[in-house]
Amino acid sequence: MGGIVALAGGVGAAKLLRGIVKVAPEEDVIAIVNTGDDIELHGLYICPDLDIITYTLAGIVDEVKGWGVKDDTFHCLEVLKRYGYETWFNLGDRDLATHIYRTHLLRMGYSLSQVTDEIRKALGVKARILPMSNDKVRTMIMTPIGRLNFQEYLVKRGAKDEVLGVEFEGVNVAKPAPGALEAMERADVIIVCPSNPIVSIGPILAIKGVRETLMETKANVVAISPIVGGAPLKGPADKLMRGLGLEVSAYGVASLYRDFIDAFVMDSVDEAQRKHVEALGLRVFVTNTVMRSLEDSIGLAEEILSMIKGLKQ
Amino acid sequence: MGGIVALAGGVGAAKLLRGIVKVAPEEDVIAIVNTGDDIELHGLYICPDLDIITYTLAGIVDEVKGWGVKDDTFHCLEVLKRYGYETWFNLGDRDLATHIYRTHLLRMGYSLSQVTDEIRKALGVKARILPMSNDKVRTMIMTPIGRLNFQEYLVKRGAKDEVLGVEFEGVNVAKPAPGALEAMERADVIIVCPSNPIVSIGPILAIKGVRETLMETKANVVAISPIVGGAPLKGPADKLMRGLGLEVSAYGVASLYRDFIDAFVMDSVDEAQRKHVEALGLRVFVTNTVMRSLEDSIGLAEEILSMIKGLKQ
Numbered sequence: 001m002g003g004i005v006a007l008a009g010g011v012g013a014a015k016l017l018r019g020i021v022k023v024a025p026e027e028d029v030i031a032i033v034n035t036g037d038d039i040e041l042h043g044l045y046i047c048p049d050l051d052i053i054t055y056t057l058a059g060i061v062d063e064v065k066g067w068g069v070k071d072d073t074f075h076c077l078e079v080l081k082r083y084g085y086e087t088w089f090n091l092g093d094r095d096l097a098t099h100i101y102r103t104h105l106l107r108m109g110y111s112l113s114q115v116t117d118e119i120r121k122a123l124g125v126k127a128r129i130l131p132m133s134n135d136k137v138r139t140m141i142m143t144p145i146g147r148l149n150f151q152e153y154l155v156k157r158g159a160k161d162e163v164l165g166v167e168f169e170g171v172n173v174a175k176p177a178p179g180a181l182e183a184m185e186r187a188d189v190i191i192v193c194p195s196n197p198i199v200s201i202g203p204i205l206a207i208k209g210v211r212e213t214l215m216e217t218k219a220n221v222v223a224i225s226p227i228v229g230g231a232p233l234k235g236p237a238d239k240l241m242r243g244l245g246l247e248v249s250a251y252g253v254a255s256l257y258r259d260f261i262d263a264f265v266m267d268s269v270d271e272a273q274r275k276h277v278e279a280l281g282l283r284v285f286v287t288n289t290v291m292r293s294l295e296d297s298i299g300l301a302e303e304i305l306s307m308i309k310g311l312k313q
Numbered sequence: 314m315g316g317i318v319a320l321a322g323g324v325g326a327a328k329l330l331r332g333i334v335k336v337a338p339e340e341d342v343i344a345i346v347n348t349g350d351d352i353e354l355h356g357l358y359i360c361p362d363l364d365i366i367t368y369t370l371a372g373i374v375d376e377v378k379g380w381g382v383k384d385d386t387f388h389c390l391e392v393l394k395r396y397g398y399e400t401w402f403n404l405g406d407r408d409l410a411t412h413i414y415r416t417h418l419l420r421m422g423y424s425l426s427q428v429t430d431e432i433r434k435a436l437g438v439k440a441r442i443l444p445m446s447n448d449k450v451r452t453m454i455m456t457p458i459g460r461l462n463f464q465e466y467l468v469k470r471g472a473k474d475e476v477l478g479v480e481f482e483g484v485n486v487a488k489p490a491p492g493a494l495e496a497m498e499r500a501d502v503i504i505v506c507p508s509n510p511i512v513s514i515g516p517i518l519a520i521k522g523v524r525e526t527l528m529e530t531k532a533n534v535v536a537i538s539p540i541v542g543g544a545p546l547k548g549p550a551d552k553l554m555r556g557l558g559l560e561v562s563a564y565g566v567a568s569l570y571r572d573f574i575d576a577f578v579m580d581s582v583d584e585a586q587r588k589h590v591e592a593l594g595l596r597v598f599v600t601n602t603v604m605r606s607l608e609d610s611i612g613l614a615e616e617i618l619s620m621i622k623g624l625k626q
């Protein structure tokens with residue numbers, strides 16, 4: 001068995017992954033995670049998507065917010081504010097330990113993928129978690145007020161600025177993390193999680209060799225639409241897609257992935273788009289894709305994996 | 314007025330300083346603080362004595378422990394432990410903000426004295442607080458199990474090892490912090506706080522130019538004994554003094570300082586040593602030196618400053 005590879009952003013991906021690891025052997029799962037949203041704050045190196053995935057699989061995520069550690073406190077942040085730091089990016093006290101540890105190991109010369117592996121092992125996660133790259137890639141959003149890094153655009157300014165363009169700074173020289181392409185080549189199944197196609201999956205696809213490997217792999221590649229009923233379940237995917245002149249729909253997402261996916265999963269409310277997506281040359285599965293509970297996640301993961309068995313290799 | 318300069322270690326010095334700033338204009342007080350106990354842990358730069366002094370003067374110190382921030386939580390430390398860090402050095406969540414801020418500014422190229430000044434200002438402290446040096450000096454304790462840095466000796470191993478020697482690593486090339494010698498030259502009064510004479514005051518005195526400046530200054534220099542009734546009020550001063558072959562007594566402390574102090578303050582319980590200390594050529598004041606409350610601190614500070622007025626310049 002070549003395992004399951006998941007291309008992942010933050011909350012949507014984490015919700016699907018928590019189901020996948022219940023219906024497949026967890027140690028056969030490899031998540032390749034967006035790091036375009038990473039940010040350095042207060043001298044600490046913060047990887048929001050890696051942390052969401054890791055905390056979720058470790059069972060310690062704050063399930064209400066979808067990020068951070070559950071029952072966390074924010075005492076350190078209160079004092080950082082006294083020191084004049086901007087505190088629009090919430091950092092819980094327990095969560096801070098991860099950033100302190102990561103920053104420390106990176107300064108000692110560990111690569112981000114080594115650090116990520118140490119963190120998931122320490123938190124008892126059996127699935128492997130890979131950053132998309134050990135090199136720095138920064139998702140920048142062009143807006144009328146200027147060029148913003150993604151966290152500034154999303155968290156600090158609440159995604160209120162018009163999107164004029166998106167750029168993945170550094171992506172031209174970034175190499176895939178060691179083992180990432182090999183995992184995609186070897187996999188039985190590659191799942192493109194229901195994450196923001198522009199700023200979560202987009203940076204992963206933009207890394208040299210990723211799109212080519214997805215096109216050439218013998219694995220069945222399936223994507224799940226993060227757009228349900230014409231809107232994202234979470235986050236600013238609609239604003240970003242619209243800003244780039246894309247249709248904000250399941251179809252719009254499918255057309256972004258059409259050159260490397262075999263199948264596309266979309267929500268029942270979007271049934272009407274089925275033919276349209278099939279016309280892209282894709283197998284289409286329609287089901288309930290909204291994951292409110294762990295049971296929803298397990299149900300969707302089961303459906304996806306059994307659908308894939310029905311695809312010809 | 315040339316102000317009051319205090320040579321300071323941790324808790325004992327902080328208790329006297331909280332009194333001094335109530336009986337003299339706070340902005341006329343300059344504390345020059347030991348940094349030989351500084352330690353880097355988890356990639357963070359920690360200055361225990363600077364923090365104790367700053368937190369105490371800011372009114373946020375944990376008064377029961379004498380260090381750390383009051384009502385602090387230890388949630389980050391719990392998770393750092395999961396990451397395999399040794400957690401014998403207690404770091405509260407609020408306290409961590411100081412270490413994160415300091416580490417960040419140092420990495421950006423600020424000097425330790427600049428960082429220390431930013432911290433005290435942010436916390437609303439009007440007294441100036443100077444590290445003894447911007448250069449790295451590390452107090453190392455020679456023991457039968459080897460060379461330990463001071464925090465390992467004190468906190469990790471509970472000061473249980475026999476002391477064979479003490480060394481201030483780096484002191485030969487360390488320069489006094491900018492303004493430290495000038496403050497001592499200009500001061501009306503220099504107070505050697507009731508801190509450990511070996512590992513708190515000792516490193517400050519070992520910095521090039523400090524002892525000479527203390528001998529030459531026109532200020533009245535007065536020391537307060539940290540040894541009361543033959544034992545330190547707090548900490549391992551007795552073990553360190555004994556290890557170095559010194560008498561563990563007020564007299565023992567006075568003899569360490571005799572070449573640069575004009576007067577010596579010791580506790581009433583040590584009245585019997587008065588003549589002995591006077592024989593060193595020092596003016597001796599005997600009073601209650603144990604500071605249990607803020608009122609005690611204010612009372613002692615008042616007594617010291619009025620005694621000094623009686624000394625000839």
